[in-house]
Amino acid sequence: MASSFNSFLFFLAILVSTSYAQNGLVLPIRKDTNTLQYYTSIEMGSNRATVNAVINLGAQFLWFDCDDYTSSTYAPIPCDSKKCEIAKGIGCVGCNMPPRPGCTNNTCGASPYNPFQDVLVSQGFAEDTLYSKDRVEVPQFPFSCMNTRFLEGLASGTNGMLGLARTEISLHKQVANKLNLPDKFSLCLPSSGLGKLYIGGGSSSKSDVTKSLITTPLIINPVSTAPAYTVGDPSDEYFINVQSIRVQGEPLSVKSSYFTIDKDGVGGTKISTINNFTAVHSSIYKPLARAFVKAASDMKIKSVDAVAPFRACFSSSTISTASTGPSVPTIELVLPGNDVSWKIYGANSMFPVNKNVMCLAFVDGGSSPRTSIVIGAYQLEDNLLEFDLVSSQLLFSSSLLLQNKTCSRL
Ligand SMILES: *[C@@H]1O[C@H](CO)[C@@H](O)[C@H](O)[C@H]1NC(C)=O
Ligand SMILES: *[C@@H]1O[C@H](CO)[C@@H](O)[C@H](O)[C@H]1NC(C)=O
Ligand SMILES: *[C@@H]1O[C@H](CO)[C@@H](O)[C@H](O)[C@H]1NC(C)=O
Numbered sequence: 001m002a003s004s005f006n007s008f009l010f011f012l013a014i015l016v017s018t019s020y021a022q023n024g025l026v027l028p029i030r031k032d033t034n035t036l037q038y039y040t041s042i043e044m045g046s047n048r049a050t051v052n053a054v055i056n057l058g059a060q061f062l063w064f065d066c067d068d069y070t071s072s073t074y075a076p077i078p079c080d081s082k083k084c085e086i087a088k089g090i091g092c093v094g095c096n097m098p099p100r101p102g103c104t105n106n107t108c109g110a111s112p113y114n115p116f117q118d119v120l121v122s123q124g125f126a127e128d129t130l131y132s133k134d135r136v137e138v139p140q141f142p143f144s145c146m147n148t149r150f151l152e153g154l155a156s157g158t159n160g161m162l163g164l165a166r167t168e169i170s171l172h173k174q175v176a177n178k179l180n181l182p183d184k185f186s187l188c189l190p191s192s193g194l195g196k197l198y199i200g201g202g203s204s205s206k207s208d209v210t211k212s213l214i215t216t217p218l219i220i221n222p223v224s225t226a227p228a229y230t231v232g233d234p235s236d237e238y239f240i241n242v243q244s245i246r247v248q249g250e251p252l253s254v255k256s257s258y259f260t261i262d263k264d265g266v267g268g269t270k271i272s273t274i275n276n277f278t279a280v281h282s283s284i285y286k287p288l289a290r291a292f293v294k295a296a297s298d299m300k301i302k303s304v305d306a307v308a309p310f311r312a313c314f315s316s317s318t319i320s321t322a323s324t325g326p327s328v329p330t331i332e333l334v335l336p337g338n339d340v341s342w343k344i345y346g347a348n349s350m351f352p353v354n355k356n357v358m359c360l361a362f363v364d365g366g367s368s369p370r371t372s373i374v375i376g377a378y379q380l381e382d383n384l385l386e387f388d389l390v391s392s393q394l395l396f397s398s399s400l401l402l403q404n405k406t407c408s409r410l
Contacts, residue, residue, distance in 0.1 A: 024181050024200025025132040025171075029055065029407070031190055032155030036276035036377055038189050039158045040197050043131040044143075045071025053162035054154055055187070055197065056115070057273045058237045060167045060226065061087070062130075063112035063123070064160025066102040066145035076104040077125040077142065084108030084125065086168045087142050088230070093124045101126065102145030110144035113227045114161070115274050116153025120227050121146060130171075138178055142169040165226075165236040166389060173389075175200040183389040188400075189273070191347065191381045193408030209384055209403055209410065213395035214342070216240050216335045218387070223265025225370060235265065238387060240394055241336050242269040242373055245284065247291040248298075248329035254284050258372040267372050269333070271385070271394075275376035277309075277351070279365035284372060285311075288331075292360050295329035310351070310359035319350075319358065324401045326350045326358060333375075343398050348379045382406045 027040040039054045044064070049071070051064045077083045079092035089108035097103050107124030114121070123144040130141040151159060163170050164185065176183035181200035188195045221235035243259055245252045258281050261268035280288065289312045293303055302315040320327045325347025332341040351361035361378050384407070386395040400406055 023134070023136065024175060024179065024198060025136045025138075026134055027132055027197040027199065029188065029190060029195035029197050031192065031195070031381075032158070035155045037155040037158070038195070038273055038377060039155060040162060041133070042162070043133070044141075045069065045128045046073045047071055048131060051160045052158040053160040054158050055164065055273050056161050057164050057187075057271055058225070059113065059115075059161055059163030060165050060236060061110070061112075061125075061163045061169045062141070062143040062160065062171065063110075063146045063163075064143065065148050065151055066100075067148050069101045069145070071101065071128050074101050074126055074128045075140075076106075077108040077127060078106055079108045081108065083127070083142070087125050088167070089125050090228070093122060095124075102147075111228050112144045112146045112150075112161075114146070114150050114153060117150060118227075119150055121150050123147075136179070138171075138175055140178075141171075141174055164387075166238070167236050172199050172387070176389075184386060186384060186386040187273075187380070188384045188407035188410060189377055189380045189382075190407040193406070195407035196410065209397055209400060209405055210386070210395075212403070213384070213386060213397055214335075214340060215393050215395050216337070216340065216342075218389075218392045218394050219261070219268075221261050221265050221268060221270075221371075222263070225265065225270070235270075237270050237272075238394065239268050239270045239371075242333045242342075243336065244334045245288060246332040246334060246341070247288065248295040249332075250291060250295075251334075252284070252287040252291055254287055258284060266370060269373040269375065270371050271375045271380070273377050273380070275374050276378055278362045278376040278379045279369065279374045280362060281369055281372040282364055282367045285362065285364040288362060289360060292329055292331070299327070299329065301328065304357055307353045307357060307359055309363050310353070310361065311364065313353065313357050313359040314350075316352065316356055316358050319346075322346065323404070324399050333373075342396060344379060345399050345401070347399060347401055348381060348383070351378060384410070 091109040094105040095103035110123045110125045127140040130138040172185040186198040224233040225235040302318040324345035328346045331344040350358040384397040
C-alpha cells in the first residue's frame with residue numbers, strides 16, 4: 001500500500017514537473033530607443049536579484065554586474081571540473097579579497113566580453129538558480145560576474161548580457177538539458193512595447209503566425225568568430241546561406257564569393273542583435289545603395305543629403321505609408337530553395353533620422369569585414385525568428401506587419 005502510494009506521489013510529481021516544463025520560459029523583451037539595444041529581465045539567486053540583460057545572439061553565456069549580488073545558492077564552478085570543461089573555461093582564477101560572488105579561489109576561468117567596449121575581462125564561472133517572472137526555474141545556471149566599470153556601453157538600466165549562441169551554457173541549451181525540452185528558442189524584437197523571447201520549444205502554437213514561417217538551414221562557420229577561442233573551434237554564431245540580394249525584384253551584381261564562407265571563416269551572413277543596423281561589405285553596400293536609390297527614384301521618392309552613418313537618405317514627405325511601413329523598394333535576401341527569400345519592407349529598411357528625413361538603414365561594413373553581411377537588430381524588429389537547434393534551422397516570419405501583427409501583439 002505504502003509503496004503504491006509513494007509511486008503515485010512520484011507519478012504526480014513527474015506530472016507536475018512536466019506540465020511546468022512544457023511551457024519553457026517566456027521572457028519579455030524591451031527596446032532601448034537610445035541605443036537600439038534589446039534586453040530582457042530575469043531573476044537570479046536566492047534573493048531573486050533582477051538582472052536586465054542585453055540580448056546577444058552571438059555571446060556564449062550570461063554575465064552581469066555582481067557588485068550588489070548576494071545569494072545563498074551561489075556556487076563557483078571549480079577549475080578542472082567537468083562543469084568547467086562544459087563551460088569551455090580557460091585556466092584557473094583566484095581572488096585576494098574577502099570571498100563574495102565574483103571573488104573566489106580555484107575557480108574556472110571565464111572571459112565575459114562587452115562588445116560595446118570591445119573588452120574581454122578575466123572572471124570566473126559560477127552557477128545559481130535562474131527564475132523567469134512566470135516562475136519557471138532553471139537550477140545551477142552557469143554565468144560569470146562582470147566588474148561595474150566594464151558595463152559602459154550597455155543601454156541605461158541594464159546590468160548584464162544574455163548570451164544565446166550555440167554553446168552548452170547558453171540559456172536555451174541549459175533549459176533543454178535541465179527541463180527536458182527541445183533546444184529551440186524564438187525571438188521577437190519589438191519596435192515598441194514588449195516583445196518576447198521564448199526559450200524551450202520555440203513559439204509553436206503560441207500564435208497562428210507560426211504556421212506561415214519560412215524555413216532555412218542554419219549553417220556552421222568552421223572558424224570561431226568569438227573574441228577568445230581555442231584553435232579549431234567552429235563559430236557558435238548563427239549563419240544563414242544568403243545567396244544574393246534583390247532590390248525591387250532585381251538581383252544586385254555582386255561577386256558570389258562574398259556570400260560564401262571560406263576556409264578561414266571569412267564571408268557569409270550572420271544574424272546579430274548587437275549591431276543596430278545591418279552592416280554589409282563595401283562591395284555589396286555600393287550596388288545595394290545605388291539600386292535602392294534608383295528604384296526609389298522610379299517611385300518618385302526624392303533623395304536628400306545623407307545623414308551619417310547612413311549614405312542614402314530621402315525626403316519623408318515624398319514617401320507614402322503602407323501596412324508594412326514606408327512604401328519603398330523591397331529588399332530581398334535570397335536563400336536556398338525554390339524562390340525562398342527574406343523580404344525586408346519599409347518598417348525595417350527605413351530609419352527616420354528626423355521628422356523630414358528617412359534613410360536606408362543599412363551601413364557600410366568596410367572593405368574587409370570578417371562577415372560580409374551582419375543582419376542587425378533594426379532589420380529584425382517585428383519579425384518572429386525561431387532558432388531550431390534540433391534540426392539546425394531558422395524559421396522566420398518576415399514582417400509581422402503583413403499579417404497585421406507586431407512582436408508586442410503576437
Ligand atoms: C547604433 O549603434 C552605434 C554603435 O553602438 C551607436 O553609436 C548609435 O548611437 C546607434 N544608433 C542608434 C540610432 O541607436
Ligand atoms: C584565496 O587564497 C589565498 C591564499 O591562500 C587567500 O589569501 C585568499 O584569502 C583566498 N581568497 C578567497 C576569496 O577565499
Ligand atoms: C489590425 O489589428 C488591430 C488590433 O488588433 C485591429 O484593431 C485592426 O482592425 C486590424 N486591422 C485590420 C486591417 O485587420
